[in-house]
Amino acid sequence: MKKAIEDLPLQKFISMHPYILGYFAPLVKQFLSKTITLGEWIRSLTDDDFEEVGMDRGQTVNYLQFLIRYFEERGKRTSVKTITVIGGTNKFGEPENVVFHVSAGEIICIVGPTGSGKSQLLADIECIADGDTPTGRKVLLNGQAADTTLRFSTENKLVAQISQNMNFVIDMTVWEFLTMHAQSRMVAQPSETVENMMVCANDLVGEKFSPDMPVTRLSGGQSRALMIADTALLSDSPVILIDEIENAGVDRQKALSLLMKEEKIVFMSTHDPLLAFLGSRRLVIQNGGIAKIIEASAKERDNLSRLQNMDVFMMQLRTRLRRGDSIDEKLYFSL
Amino acid sequence: MKLITIAGPPSAGKTSVILRAAEHLSAKNRKIGILKFDALATADHLLYQKAGLPVQYGLSGGLCPDHYFISNIETGFLWGVQQQFDYLISESAGLCNRCSPYITGFLAISVVDSLSGAHTPKKTGPMLKFADIVVITKSDIVSQAEREVFAFHVRLANPIAMILFVNGITGQGAFGLSKCIEQAPESIAISGETMRFTMPSSLCTYCTGETSIGEQFCRGNLRKMRIAE
Numbered sequence: 001m002k003k004a005i006e007d008l009p010l011q012k013f014i015s016m017h018p019y020i021l022g023y024f025a026p027l028v029k030q031f032l033s034k035t036i037t038l039g040e041w042i043r044s045l046t047d048d049d050f051e052e053v054g055m056d057r058g059q060t061v062n063y064l065q066f067l068i069r070y071f072e073e074r075g076k077r078t079s080v081k082t083i084t085v086i087g088g089t090n091k092f093g094e095p096e097n098v099v100f101h102v103s104a105g106e107i108i109c110i111v112g113p114t115g116s117g118k119s120q121l122l123a124d125i126e127c128i129a130d131g132d133t134p135t136g137r138k139v140l141l142n143g144q145a146a147d148t149t150l151r152f153s154t155e156n157k158l159v160a161q162i163s164q165n166m167n168f169v170i171d172m173t174v175w176e177f178l179t180m181h182a183q184s185r186m187v188a189q190p191s192e193t194v195e196n197m198m199v200c201a202n203d204l205v206g207e208k209f210s211p212d213m214p215v216t217r218l219s220g221g222q223s224r225a226l227m228i229a230d231t232a233l234l235s236d237s238p239v240i241l242i243d244e245i246e247n248a249g250v251d252r253q254k255a256l257s258l259l260m261k262e263e264k265i266v267f268m269s270t271h272d273p274l275l276a277f278l279g280s281r282r283l284v285i286q287n288g289g290i291a292k293i294i295e296a297s298a299k300e301r302d303n304l305s306r307l308q309n310m311d312v313f314m315m316q317l318r319t320r321l322r323r324g325d326s327i328d329e330k331l332y333f334s335l
Numbered sequence: 336m337k338l339i340t341i342a343g344p345p346s347a348g349k350t351s352v353i354l355r356a357a358e359h360l361s362a363k364n365r366k367i368g369i370l371k372f373d374a375l376a377t378a379d380h381l382l383y384q385k386a387g388l389p390v391q392y393g394l395s396g397g398l399c400p401d402h403y404f405i406s407n408i409e410t411g412f413l414w415g416v417q418q419q420f421d422y423l424i425s426e427s428a429g430l431c432n433r434c435s436p437y438i439t440g441f442l443a444i445s446v447v448d449s450l451s452g453a454h455t456p457k458k459t460g461p462m463l464k465f466a467d468i469v470v471i472t473k474s475d476i477v478s479q480a481e482r483e484v485f486a487f488h489v490r491l492a493n494p495i496a497m498i499l500f501v502n503g504i505t506g507q508g509a510f511g512l513s514k515c516i517e518q519a520p521e522s523i524a525i526s527g528e529t530m531r532f533t534m535p536s537s538l539c540t541y542c543t544g545e546t547s548i549g550e551q552f553c554r555g556n557l558r559k560m561r562i563a564e
């Protein structure tokens with residue numbers, strides 16, 4: 001294996017693994033001739049060339065093999081069909097006495113006062129707790145405990161997060177940024193995926209945005225929409241934690257159906273009744289523990305459709321405001 | 336005792352990350368000591384003291400912080416042994432991207448800030464490339480997409496490191512880091528060990544106090560910038 005990659009022509013090697021250029025980035029100016037093999041090129045560099053950029057010649061070939069294997073294996077991850085949470089204790093040490101399973105395409109809501117322990121539950125799920133976090137909860141994937149590498153390593157992350165506090169900080173246009181993200185995920189046809197994400201994201205917001213807009217100039221709603229579309233279509237994390245997206249100016253229902261359609265397992269911390277009723281169940285958190293689990297009842301579902309009408313009503317008003325209309329007629333709405 | 340060397344650019348969140356991880360280690364009744372290396376001034380030792388962690392700190396002043404670190408690490412190590420710590424954590428600021436305070440056989444952790452930009456990992460030298468663990472901070476305020484892109488670039492810069500996201504404020508991810516710290520190799524002495532990478536060097540007139548500008552004042556190990564045509 002070691003011999004094989006060293007004997008490859010440099011140009012061929014790079015076209016097979018274009019991301020490798022990122023590893024060689026500091027040495028790139030040294031690509032003198034493209035007809036030589038990888039091994040010849042490495043040998044043509046001096047120890048000083050490597051030291052100058054803070055790299056070690058001896059590691060290079062091993063590191064390249066490691067990277068190639070790493071990205072190959074990343075694509076082969078087994079899918080998560082169910083998550084099981086086995087209760088631990090609340091902050092008084094009282095047992096939670098709960099076990100629940102969540103399947104792909106399901107939304108679970110988490111409700112409770114500020115400081116009650118919602119974030120700890122999300123953190124337990126995020127680190128696939130194994131009875132070793134402060135709550136003593138256990139989280140199983142497909143019915144089994146996860147191994148340590150899966151638990152803590154970042155790129156195997158099972159969990160993607162979307163929260164109100166998140167922003168784009170990178171100095172790039174929407175198109176450039178999405179393309180960069182698609183490339184980092186080794187997507188075969190980045191432009192197709194990016195196109196798709198643009199359509200999805202614009203479908204979630206009132207005010208459309210173009211791909212040449214800098215990501216840092218997107219409005220709060222547009223940013224959130226882009227994050228949701230990107231997470232749904234590009235992130236391979238099967239689990240999504242959503243922390244308070246109520247006032248984001250995003251069509252929240254459409255956003256959630258998009259995530260469900262992509263077979264994500266969604267945990268959503270919320271105080272918004274509309275969102276809470278959209279979930280199949282909700283966990284009530286008190287004193288650091290899961291105090292009870294409420295199944296969405298037929299009556300609640302009935303209320304959901306009323307709340308949806310109310311939501312549509314508010315959205316229409318928003319659209320009119322944005323258009324510059326006066327809203328001076330007597331507003332009338334009944335559930 | 337397990338010595339863990341932690342380095343990262345200023346304001347990346349090194350102290351917060353250490354404090355959050357130390358909470359998990361202390362909860363298991365482990366004894367932790369801190370060595371804080373800084374350049375001109377530091378108040379971080381107060382944070383460690385407040386958290387009940389014994390701390391020693393040193394300021395490099397007019398010297399290269401990296402050289403200061405390596406010439407004092409043995410003294411710090413001996414203090415740790417004498418205090419019978421389970422873990423001795425050294426924190427040093429990487430003021431230039433060329434810093435490399437890691438020692439072969441001792442756990443090396445680099446802390447980088449996800450706000451520093453997607454291209455920062457490839458511009459960062461041994462401080463990132465030779466670490467065993469790369470901790471990415473402040474990722475709660477950037478989008479999931481940016482986090483993934485940033486981690487990807489860290490992976491390319493350091494193919495074999497374990498990459499962890501740790502939130503220095505809420506402590507999210509610190510538990511995972513504490514588990515990794517528990518796996519750090521045990522050691523009884525540091526004398527005779529070697530660094531993973533050479534330190535940045537310079538030996539010129541400016542090292543010895545020269546302040547004037549001009550060709551006639553530049554002597555010693557210097558390098559001239561080339562202006563492109």
